[in-house]
Amino acid sequence: MCELATEATYVHHHKQKLVLVLSAMRHFARELRQQGFKVHYVTLDAQDNSGSFFSEIESVLARSGCQHVVLTEPAEYRLQDQFRHWQQQHPQWQIDICEDDRFLCSHGSFRRWAQDRKQLRMEYFYRQLRQEYGILMEQGQPAGGQWNFDRENRKPLPANKVMPTQPQFMPDEITLDVIKLVESRFGQHFGSLESFHHAVTREQALLQLSHFLDSSLPLFGDYQDAMRQDEPWLYHSLLSTSINLGLLNPLEVIQAAQERWQQGQAPLNAVEGFIRQIMGWREYVRGLYWLYMPEYASRNYLNAYRSLPSFFWSADTDLNCLQQCISQTRDYAYAHHIQRLMVIGNFALLAGLDPEQVSRWYLEVYADACPFNCLYWDFMARHESLLSQNPRLGLTYRQLHKMDEEQQQVLQQSARIFLKSLDQTD
Ligand SMILES: Cc1cc2nc3c(=O)[nH]c(=O)nc-3n(C[C@H](O)[C@H](O)[C@H](O)COP(=O)(O)OP(=O)(O)OC[C@H]3O[C@@H](n4cnc5c(N)ncnc54)[C@H](O)[C@@H]3O)c2cc1C
Incomplete structure (x- = not known):
């Protein structure tokens, strides 16, 4: 595992995002070691940090005599391009690039779904995934007789409604070290580090999930589109960072929400609305990205050029x-x-x-x-x-x-x- 300055600065990531990623990496390395794995970890401030994924991997291969590299496909086009190029340059090693299991739909499946369609509607894509994974389905039909309960999910937030509180994960020693490091190396980046409270371990992510299921899911649907002054969280789950980091698997989150509906603890409009965000929008937006990159990044359909x-x-x-x-x-x-x-x-x-x-x-x-x-x-x-x-x-x-x-x-x-x-x- 390798912390690279270039990955922190190719765009100036928010300081909390840097702390989140580095702290989660360090916690994960510690867990792997505790489970008996041998982990080679290069910290950002290590003297021999070469600053590149490839030279780090090559130096491990040279030292260990390994011939076989297995890695997960990078989640960004920029990196995937570099890794494919590196793979082609080194036929002497077996380099296997595995699909990213932080998503349910592979690039190939999305491409097959998109092929020959005049319009790529999220709703139809989402229905297909629901059927494929048997989520909110009853005898081949959508639960409750309809696929989408969005019409019920646009309620205004009553003024006297008290919002659920959110768990605060206090920084431990590892996170405090990373906070110092980020402040000293990337202090000029956007963002404040004062209120860092993100989940950085699977254990914390599971706590965040169960807190959401208990306190927010039942009303997630009703007030999904609401906003209120000085209320940043409302009934949202705050789970995106944990799902994106791989601390939670999207299917386990979806199934946990489905279970609450099956047990009568959350209404269908809430559970369907929540599942649609993860199984629908999250997968669909990622599918479009890989379908259309690299030219997607520079599309400018409306010729908007204002800075x-x-x-x-x-x-x-x-x-x-x-x-x-x-x-x-x-x-x-x-x-x-x-x-x-x-x-x-x-x-x-x-x-x-x-x-x-x-x-x-x-x-x-x-x-x-x-x-x-x-x-x-x-x-x-x-x-x-x-x-x-x-x-x-x-x-x-x-x-x-x-x-x-x-x-x-x-x-x-x-x-x-x-x-x-x-x-x-x-
Ligand atoms: C302009 C724009 C930019 C965004 N950029 C990102 C991004 O860089 N990274 C990112 O993870 N999400 C992004 N989203 C999606 C969404 O805003 C965040 O995932 C969500 O706000 C995270 O908060 P939450 O976990 O409390 O979400 P909740 O409202 O609790 O939703 C549950 C989960 O559903 C998924 N989700 C929710 N809304 C969307 C959506 N509109 N599109 C795709 N997935 C969704 C997320 O995994 C989220 O954790 C963006 C949305 C918009 C409109």
């Missing part, structure tokens, strides 16, 4: 929703999917921010009134020729056309003024 404003790093903005989402991201390295999608993602879309510039958040912006409304309608008007045929946008365009000419002009004029202010804050 990101600096409040993406500082959270210093009068736009309250963005301020909340970005400051929570700085403090916890977390935002739930509605914040990522509806607030930050929508802002980027509506404001025409360059999709490739996600790491360049250095512009600063000042705005006095919430511009989402005018940005939204201006965006729709600007892209009408491209978007109006989309069946999901029919209602939106009917609403736009119902507005009188003057109203449309006011909205577009306000949007232009706001967008200009973004360009002028460099």
Whole structure:
């Protein structure tokens, strides 16, 4: 196992993410050793850290006389490309690259599903996986007579609802060491380390899972799309880091949620909604990534080239929703999917921010009134020729056309003024 500075800096990862990954690696190495495995571990600050995966593997092979390398396929195109290249350059060794079991659908299965389809709809992909794995199925039919209970999952959050608390995993000695290391080596990266509380071991991840199942799953569906001021977690599970790191397997999480429904401890709309995020969205987004990379990363369908404003790093903005989402991201390295999608993602879309510039958040912006409304309608008007045929946008365009000419002009004029202010804050 090898800690590489280049992996921490090829983009400037949030400091909590660096601590999470390095601490989880160190804890895992310790567990393996306790189980009797021989682990060769190169720390970031080791004097002989060569700075490259390949030279580290080669030096182990040279020292041990091993001829056979078994590794899991990297989760990023960039690394997979490097590893395939390295594999081809070294026919003298047997190098087996195994599929990543942190996902349920292999690249090949996704490609076969996508082949010859005019549209790649997440919903159909998700149904197929449900059938394949027999999740929420009853005699070949979806449990409850329908595949998707999203209509029941859009309830507004009552003002007096008290949110569940979240387990706080206090940093142990290993994590404290890593915190010091990250602060000294990557102190200039985005994020605060004060509130580091992520699960870094399987034991902690299992605690997080059972806490979620007990305290949040029953209402996960009802308030899945909700947001509330100063409430970063709501009924979300906080399990993405553990699933991504491999501390939890996605199928065990899905089955644990299914079991709660089978035992009558959580309603179907909640359990289906939760399972759809993992079995549906998580697998589907990953499938698209591998299907379309490497050109996927540079697609820019709407020709958006505006650079990101600096409040993406500082959270210093009068736009309250963005301020909340970005400051929570700085403090916890977390935002739930509605914040990522509806607030930050929508802002980027509506404001025409360059999709490739996600790491360049250095512009600063000042705005006095919430511009989402005018940005939204201006965006729709600007892209009408491209978007109006989309069946999901029919209602939106009917609403736009119902507005009188003057109203449309006011909205577009306000949007232009706001967008200009973004360009002028460099
Ligand atoms: C613009 C954008 C960027 C995102 N970037 C990432 C990312 O880099 N890494 C990442 O793991 N997730 C990403 N997500 C998905 C999602 O926002 C996070 O997984 C989720 O917020 C993590 O919080 P949670 O574990 O409390 O999720 P919960 O709401 O409790 O959901 C349960 C699980 O379902 C999966 N999930 C939930 N929502 C989504 C979604 N929209 N797409 C895919 N999987 C989902 C995750 O594994 C999550 O742990 C992104 C979503 C959006 C809209």
